């Protein structure tokens with residue numbers, strides 16, 4: 486998916502010219518005739534996002550300068566390249582003062598426009614990234630830093646935004662990499678506590694014997710090795726937010742102390758004599774279902790109810806695939822800028838391929854895949870082959886049925902699956918692919934299940950080149966996509982390999 490460039494010019498010939506050039510540079514062009522239409526495109530929440538603007542200065546009605554000043558008023562910082570006729574240099578100076586990033590003189594050549602657009606996009610991504618880092622460091626990440634357009638996320642965002650207005654304890658559940666910490670930071674960064682610390686503790690990463698001292702602090706000499714007084718995360722977070730990550734891993738003894746701290750609003754340091762009052766907002770997160778931990782006796786029920794006051798469950802990426810193109814665009818721009826690479830877009834085929842993957846590592850996995858692709862790519866347009874080696878989520882080998890039949894699909898399988906329009910392609914050599922035809926109990930596996938496995942294998946084998954997969958499997962592309970959807974829909978997520 487390429488960056489979107491908005492072109493505004495009242496002259497149809499100029500519009501067409503610039504549109505052609507923008508498309509030749511590999512970007513998507515959105516064309517409007519008036520300044521008002523520019524503002525509408527930038528402010529309408531339903532309009533597709535715009536990455537840069539090529540703006541004519543002289544237009545009837547709201548002119549280029551008017552657009553720049555309205556953008557500034559609305560706090561819109563999308564880069565603008567102004568177009569001016571020969572001799573309009575005075576206008577250019579005012580436009581640059583009003584916030585334009587660059588200017589080109591009509592009629593602009595494609596090379597000049599390309600350089601200008603690339604610079605504009607890079608600078609803008611870099612600015613966004615710098616702002617993100619600064620926000621995060623200052624505890625000021627907000628909900629606008631959460632990239633999502635999925636319907637499934639709308640109610641969650643609404644609840645989280647409401648939660649931000651109070652100090653209600655929030656429990657965020659969701660698989661690894663779905664954005665639990667990002668949400669926690671956005672809640673903090675939108676709350677009244679935003680100028681106070683956001684302190685994150687990974688409860689699963691602290692050795693059991695240190696949990697209490699890390700959370701509640703210790704006095705000097707409280708135990709062997711306590712050579713200094715330590716104030717503990719609760720006290721550190723005073724006035725702000727304490728983020729208890731992987732809270733389900735907290736040892737039972739620490740759970741008792743945590744419960745008491747929450748009930749009394751005070752903490753007692755290890756070896757300390759009296760409790761210290763603290764004012765801390767608690768956000769906890771877990772990638773297990775905390776209630777299950779309660780049921781199996783690993784988590785105290787009374788503490789569960791203290792933390793679970795406002796539960797938020799963030800759906801996995803495969804349940805909101807419509808977010809994938811937006812996330813791709815976001816990460817692409819960010820890494821291209823950070824790594825100073827001239828990667829300007831991603832092919833539609835790659836977007837389709839990536840949108841169909843299951844992403845067991847969720848947004849973190851997608852982020853890393855784009856990072857890798859941007860760094861390794863040899864062209865300015867990412868394609869399917871730039872995303873090899875996406876780790877599969879196949880069951881580990883040792884959990885496969887003991888009776889795995891290690892032999893090639895062909896010629897052991899019939900050339901045509903009975904009752905199915907799908908012929909089975911000649912198999913890859915046995916060392917590269919094998920199909921277990923028997924279940925653990927020694928019965929033949931359902932045909933449909935094996936067919937899905939063959940399709941997934943083929944996609945991985947041809948690195949997601951869907952045309953090639955369809956050709957090899959001797960089925961149409963639309964049949965392939967249909968079967969793939971069936972496979973993704975029917976297979977339990979824990980077993981379905983991404984492709």
Ligand SMILES: Nc1ncnc2c1ncn2[C@@H]1O[C@H](COP(=O)(O)OP(=O)(O)OP(=O)(O)O)[C@@H](O)[C@H]1O
Pocket residue numbers: 630631632633659660661662663664665666667668772848849852
């Ligand atoms: N909606 C989103 N928009 C942009 N970036 C996102 C989004 N969701 C997650 N990320 C990014 O993905 C990465 C993983 O997110 P985060 O650390 O919040 O996940 P998590 O659920 O806490 O994962 P874990 O359970 O493994 O700790 C981070 O770099 C985060 O910035």
Ligand SMILES: [Mg+2]
Pocket residue numbers: 665666730
């Ligand atoms: Mg996390």
